[in-house]
Amino acid sequence: MHIYNSLSKQKEEFTPQDGKTVRFYVCGPTVYDFSHIGHARVYVVWDVIQRYLRYKGYKITYVRNVTDIDDKIINKAKEEGIRPEQVARKYLYEFWRDMEALNTQPPDVEPRATEFVPQMIEFIKGLIGKGKAYEAGGDVYFDVKSASKYGRLTKQNLNEMESGSRDQVLSQEELKERKRHPADFALWKGTDKSESGWPSPWGHGRPGWHLECSTMIKHVLGETIDMHGGGEDLLFPHHENEIAQTEGLENKPLARFWVHNSFVQVNSEKMSKSLGNFTTIRELLKNYSADELRLFILQTHYRNPIDFSVDALQAAKTGMQRLIRAVYGDGSSSANGRDAVPPQVMPSKGKLTHQLLKGDASLEQEKTQIENEFVEALDDDFNTAKAVAFLFKLSDLIGTAKDKANKEFFVQALKDYAAVLGFTLLDTRKLLPKETTSQLMDLILSLRSESKQRKDYATSDLIRKRLAECGVNVMDTADGATWENSG
Ligand SMILES: [Zn+2]
Structure with missing residues (x-):
């Protein structure tokens, strides 16, 4: 199995460190608003990756954090005249609803930033103790010059790096005074006592965003995890900073593989909240099923951008109808989705339904061939575009099957492999609004x-x-x- 590693910029052979358990971490949502289809892409891609790894027989510890304290959350709370915790709780609940509606499986552990503040404070103390961080005016900054390899994930030179903004409270001038190097980033942000925050050795404040992931990885997954994932917009500065913090404290690599998915874009621009060119998952689910949205996402390889358009969504709808028709026929049976694979059932290798079917001798060979084709596609850097094309090939084989036993075999194979990709194949043709x-x-x-x-x-x-x-x-x-x- 080969996975593209953003760190080496090439595909590398992947096996978990202990040969059995894959420990991976994905940067989760900042919960201050409804999620859009760009967010859906990240979590559907990772849902498929974890499903496929389980199918391959690996044990998985899939960790996805929740950023429940952040400037965006605090600003939203101020706008609405409520507490930041209320904003975070509301939108975390809405996020869960979207994730369930999209048929993504929940992560094994879902730590929240606010649950790890004491550990984050300890982390900062450790970095200060090693001379890699310093206090300035109630803030604590990471000293990027202390990290000899800073910038290696994104192949950047420290001398050319711009200053990141700390938050809206400090002017660029004030920031300049506090930081030793423009690229130094905040580990702790001192705030006024009237604002949400925690007591710390450096006064009242709250942790910097980058720090939560390093801390949660350390406490939930331990040293040097197998894979770290997220959208490619997180490469810099977020992931670069995660590496600097963890390696600064532990002197060991944070992750072996760094895996990043590309954007959903509108007219060649990234879909984002700040550009205002987004469509929420909730809105899309009114017109498209979870399977249709999943097909829209998976028919492109995760490292290529997806162009968002109604035409592309309609094409996914038509494609899904083709698969449903192949499985359930013309709809004259009263299938109504009752035969669909239950969303949470995960077939594992060797226990696939179609492999238990008895057919003529030629099917025995077919079984191996089919499985090889599916595995080859996904073993090659999770090429879901190929895996999806393979599902359509199975649907064609159903259409041309020479007898009932053969047809049944291909129908079951299609259901099995669709389930590995997280499709429900619910036949909704007869469900009326x-x-x-x-x-x-x-x-x-x-x-x-x-x-x-x-x-x-x-x-x-x-x-x-x-x-x-x-x-x-x-x-x-x-x-x-x-x-x-x-x-
Ligand atoms: Zn992160």
Whole structure:
């Protein structure tokens, strides 16, 4: 299995350090607003990576943090006149709802920044003790000159690095006075006592954002993890700073593999909150199913940008319909998704449904070939674009299968591999929206009313009786008939 490592800028062979357990960390959300499709891409990609690693038989510890204290959260709280904790709690809940709606599996551990403040303070003390950080005016900064390899993840030279802004409270002039080097970054931000914060040896304040990931990785996963992931916008300064902090304190590499996914872009610009060109997951789920959005994301390799457009989403919808039709036929059966793979079921290698089916001898060979094709695609730096194309190939094989046993075999294979990629294959073709249900009831009641006007009481009574059998009570009132669910 080969994975592209952002650190070496090439594909490298991957095996976990102990051969069995993959310990990986993904930078999670800052919870101050609804998530957009750019965020969905990060978490769907990592959902597929962890599903695939489990399918390969590895044990996984998948850690994804929650940034629940941050300038953006504090600003939102000020705007809304509520406490930062309330903002964080509200949007963490909304984030979970989106993640579940997208059928992503929850991480094994989901630490929150605010749960690790004492550990972060200890981390800073350690860095000061080693001469790698210094206090200035109630803040603590990391001394980038103390990190000999600073900039190596993004291949940058320290002399050319710009100053990062600490926050809106300090002017550029004030920052210049406090920092020894423009690229030094805040580990601790001193704040006024009236603001959200914690007591520390350097006074009241709150931790810098970069520090939480280094601290949580240290305490939740331990030394030198197998993989660290996130969107490519986090490469600099966030991941560069994580490396500097951890290596500064521990003198050991933070992670063996650094894996970054590309953006979702609109008219060649990155979709982001600050540009205002975003579409929320919640909004998209009104018109597209989780499977359709997942197909939209996975049909592009994770390191290539995705162009967001209605046409591309519609194409994903059509593609999904093709797979559903291949699995359930023309819809004349009453499948209604009942046969779909339950969202949380994870087939593991060797236990795939289609492998248990008996068919003619040619299928035995087919089984190995099919599995090889799927594994080859994903072993090559998680090439989901190829894996998705493989699902469509299976759907074609269903169409041309020579007999029922062969067809059943390919249907099961399609379901198995779709589940590894996190597709539910729920057949929603016969699930009607609520509005349609009430329109249908209006139609039935108007036909019944017409039969009564014709004095055809046999028909009107029959309609009432049949509806009662379906659990619908019809009541005749002075204003005509109405209906309710009989419970
Ligand atoms: Zn991080």
